[in-house]
Amino acid sequence: MKNDKFQLAIVGLGGMGNWHRELIERIDCLEVCGSYDIREERQEFARQHGITPYASFEELLADPKVDIVLCATPNDVHKEVVTRSLRAGKNVVCEKPVTLGSKDLQEMIDASKETGKLFVVHQNRRWDEDYLTIKKIYEEHLLGNVYRIESRVHGSRGIPGDWRGEKEHGGGMVLDWGVHILDQICMMIPEKIKTVYATLTHVTNEIVDDGFTTVLTFESGLEVLLEVGTNNFINLPRWYMLGQDGTAVIEDWELHGKIVRAKNWDEKDVVPVKTAAGLTKTMAPRREDTIVTEDLPIVHSDIRDYYRNVCACIQGKEEIKVKLPEVMRVMRLMEAIFESAEKGQIVSFE
Ligand code: NAD
Numbered sequence: 001m002k003n004d005k006f007q008l009a010i011v012g013l014g015g016m017g018n019w020h021r022e023l024i025e026r027i028d029c030l031e032v033c034g035s036y037d038i039r040e041e042r043q044e045f046a047r048q049h050g051i052t053p054y055a056s057f058e059e060l061l062a063d064p065k066v067d068i069v070l071c072a073t074p075n076d077v078h079k080e081v082v083t084r085s086l087r088a089g090k091n092v093v094c095e096k097p098v099t100l101g102s103k104d105l106q107e108m109i110d111a112s113k114e115t116g117k118l119f120v121v122h123q124n125r126r127w128d129e130d131y132l133t134i135k136k137i138y139e140e141h142l143l144g145n146v147y148r149i150e151s152r153v154h155g156s157r158g159i160p161g162d163w164r165g166e167k168e169h170g171g172g173m174v175l176d177w178g179v180h181i182l183d184q185i186c187m188m189i190p191e192k193i194k195t196v197y198a199t200l201t202h203v204t205n206e207i208v209d210d211g212f213t214t215v216l217t218f219e220s221g222l223e224v225l226l227e228v229g230t231n232n233f234i235n236l237p238r239w240y241m242l243g244q245d246g247t248a249v250i251e252d253w254e255l256h257g258k259i260v261r262a263k264n265w266d267e268k269d270v271v272p273v274k275t276a277a278g279l280t281k282t283m284a285p286r287r288e289d290t291i292v293t294e295d296l297p298i299v300h301s302d303i304r305d306y307y308r309n310v311c312a313c314i315q316g317k318e319e320i321k322v323k324l325p326e327v328m329r330v331m332r333l334m335e336a337i338f339e340s341a342e343k344g345q346i347v348s349f350e
Contacts, residue, residue, distance in 0.1 A: 001067060006311055007033035008093075009066045011057065011081050012073035013042045016095055020070055021049065027304050029311035030068075036060045057081070061088040068118075068310070071095060074163040075170025079104045082119060086111040091118040091314055097179040100170045102331045109324050118314055123322045124306055125180040126187060130250050132299035134239045135188045142259060142297070143243025150225045150240040151181050154232035158204035165205050172208030174200070174334050177228045182330045185226065191218040192350040198337040203231045214337050216349075250296065259294040262286070 001007065006029060010017045013035045024030050035046045036054040043053040054060040060069070061084060069085040071078050071094040079099045085092045092112075098121045099105050112119035125131060138146055163169035164176055198214035211229040218224065227236075237257070239250040246261035273284045312318035333349070340347045 002031065002033075002065065005029060005031040006067040006314065007031055007065050008068040008070055009033055009054070009060050009063070010035040010051075010070045010072060011037075011060065011085075012071065012077070012095075013037040013046055013051075013053075014072065017042075017070070017072035018045075020072060021051070023303065024307065027307050030307055033065060034060060034063070057084070061085060061090065066090055067314070068093060075100060075175060076168060079108055082108050083111040086115045086117050086119060089115065089117065091310075093120055093122055093310060095122050096124075096183075097170065097175045097334070098327050098331065100175070102328060102335060105328055105331050109328070112324070118310070118320065119324065120310060120313075120320055120322050121324075121327045122306070123180070123183045123327070124303060125184060126322070127301040127303045127306060128184075128253075129299060129301055130238050130253055130255055131184045131188075132301055133255060133296050134241060134248065134250055135184075136297055136299050137241060137248050137259065138188055140297075141243075142246070143241060143248055143261075144245030146222060146241060146243040148223050148225075148242040149185070150227075150237075151185060152225075152227040152229070152236050152238060152240075153177050153181060154227075154229045154235040156231060156233045158230050159208070159210050165208060167208050173211050173228045173230060174209055174337055178212060178214075178226070178334055178337065179330060181226050181228070182333050183326070185216070185224055186326065186330055186333070189218055189222065189224070191220055191222070193218055193333070194349060195346045196333065196336040196340050196349050197346045198340040200338075200341045201229070201231075209341075212337065212341070214340070216333075248296070255296060255298055257296050259296065260286075261292045261294070262290065263292050264290045 008030055021032050024032050034054050035051050036057050037043055046053040069090045069092050071081040075097055078094050082092050082094050159165045164171040193216050195217045198212055200209035201211040204210050213227045216224045237249050237251045241248045248259045250257040267290045270281045270284050272279050272281045309318055309321045313320045336347050336349055
């Protein structure tokens with residue numbers, strides 16, 4: 001610690017490592033004291049931004065002033081960086097996905113238990129405002145009994161042309177984006193997951209999945225569809241939630257959306273819809289005077305709370321917010337997704 005600030009060293013100063021660097025500039029309890037990247041251009045980038053890069057990972061670990069190591073390397077490198085940092089007596093913040101499988105994760109958890117050092121994963125999308133808003137709608141029963149939730153993330157650029165397209169580096173969209181949206185759902189619904197069914201897509205990349213759809217069935221019968229797509233030129237809503245009393249939609253990250261409820265359930269004078277080849281009353285749109293449309297109860301957040309919690313936890317003042325058993329459960333869910341997709345079958349989970 002220096003000037004009451006924990007000293008954090010970044011391993012892997014790429015896109016996300018630099019995102020952390022910029023965030024930490026706005027956090028009182030922390031300071032970036034150095035970095036290490038295997039690419040010389042990123043070592044130079046560090047110098048240009050006033051950070052002294054370490055000549056090697058070993059030099060970084062040997063520096064007694066480093067309190068926290070942030071691991072922001074490609075996914076396959078996380079396990080080594082995390083376990084070596086813990087064993088060198090450092091606290092560790094690790095980017096998601098924590099690693100490539102539950103066996104590796106268990107080794108990382110064991111290292112943290114042996115050393116007594118903090119090991120926490122950056123599940124930052126727990127602080128996304130679209131997520132916190134849909135979670136509030138769910139937790140406050142604003143739609144009555146919820147029986148279906150759909151959570152989607154759609155893009156149209158394929159997988160980035162870097163290590164994310166390569167299996168050995170832990171590429172693919174289940175690990176990249178699936179880990180976020182699975183984590184969100186697990187934190188929102190405090191129930192056991194009975195079954196998992198999943199299919200993977202390989203539209204633009206044959207080696208790793210470039211998207212997936214999975215259906216999780218919870219103990220109460222609640223069904224959740226989660227989907228990541230990277231070849232979607234028209235996006236479906238980010239969130240769609242169906243309850244017995246109404247429906248909520250969040251269209252996008254700008255939080256466009258609404259809640260619609262029936263004002264008068266027994267609408268007598270439905271005007272049938274005539275299509276080119278038929279007639280329907282069941283599917284006729286509701287008249288405005290029979291429904292109530294409400295704004296979303298938007299929840300705001302501050303991502304700096306993630307690191308504030310890390311600092312408070314190291315000082316013994318708070319419990320850590322992102323807990324390792326939660327991270328392990330999501331890792332096992334991702335494994336169940338791969339298993340279901342490979343077998344073409346529903347798999348039991350808990
Ligand atoms: P990136 O390729 O931009 O950066 C990774 C950096 O790590 C590169 O500069 C690379 O040279 C360096 N590196 C590779 N091996 C190394 C090693 N052994 N030692 C030191 N440095 C090494 O990738 P990125 O987009 O920044 O992703 C990094 C991590 O952050 C991944 O785990 C990714 O999943 C995660 N990420 C998280 C979020 C989020 O919102 N939480 C967003 C993007 C990426």
